[in-house]
Amino acid sequence: MTQLPIPQHFQPARVGEIWRVPYQERSIAAKSWAQQHQLQPTSRGQSNVQLLLxxxxxxxxxxxxxxxxxxxxxxxxxxxxxxxxxxxxxxxGKIDQIIVTMDTHHLHQIFHPSFWIDELDEHPLPAVTIEPADVRSGKWRVNPNFDSEDPEQLQAYASHYVQQLSDGGRYPLTIWPYHAILGGIGHALVPAVEEAIFFHGIARASQASFEIKGDRTLTENYSAVAPEVFTNQAGEIIAGKNDSLIKRLLAADKLIIAGQAQSHCVAWTVNDLLTEIQAIDPQLARKVYLLVDCTSPVVIPGVVDYTAQADAAYQRFADAEMNIVKSTDDRLFL
Known part of the structure; x- marks a missing residue:
């Protein structure tokens, strides 16, 4: 099947804006589009091409x-x-199902400012990193005013947590601005992408699947399939792998991956997926396609630039025989 034209409703100039998707209007257009281009419901096809966003x-x-x-x-x-x-x-006509991950946070989480205080009872500013020595020295300590937690136990956990990140070769704990708050506008999908997902769902009679990630208070969850830290200081499990999602992704005939940010949530998701692949069959990596022109690294001018880390991660994935391609690459659907 050749590539289809772009529907007239898509306006590239509005991709960076907030607006309401006109669902009913788009559903009528998508049904007509499917008839015009002879698109079949995914249930009638023989392929299992998944797009992970x-x-x-x-x-x-x-x-x-x-x-x-x-x-x-x-x-x-x-x-x-x-x-x-x-x-x-x-x-x-070639993408059978779209799977969407949703970074989902609450006010008080280990990577948000309110979780930590210094000796003046001030919260850290966004982009501050907290290393094991910072917690041991008391430079940063857990905010003692959390009603539901024992301050001493929580402080012990915090020390354990940042040490686990260091020992595991993960990024150091970064304090991020309050973001992706459940129920807020920031949590929602970009309207232009939501519209494209909705249009696909109607045209192919395919229900998009949504996966919540990052809602555990005591761990970061860059990866869509696993948390940064699994256990507390007593060895008790605080979060686990998303085994059902891993199983679905590995069952795809072809898995195409895009999204944000290349250096963090995309890289760690692919890294964890690669770990699963190498434990089962390294050749499964060949069916993974990373859309390198549909993702970008975290860059905060004058503060931090994760471009090198993103490039290094993608080189590892290429070395493992994953496919690094552009969205217009003919190799995607050979």
């Missing part, structure tokens, strides 16, 4: 929100999503 939410993808992923160009996530929407529309 990681955290394409307002909080990461729009410039006025908390953690806009600007990448090196300053427009990263906006341009990524223009290409992503075009990719979905052009390949409506």
């Amino acid at each position: 990681i955290d394409v939410q307002n909080t990461f993808c729009l410039p006025d929100f908390e953690l806009f992923v600007g990448g090196g160009s300053g427009r990263g996530a906006i341009d990524d999503n223009v290409r992503l929407c075009k990719f979905i529309y052009r390949n409506l």
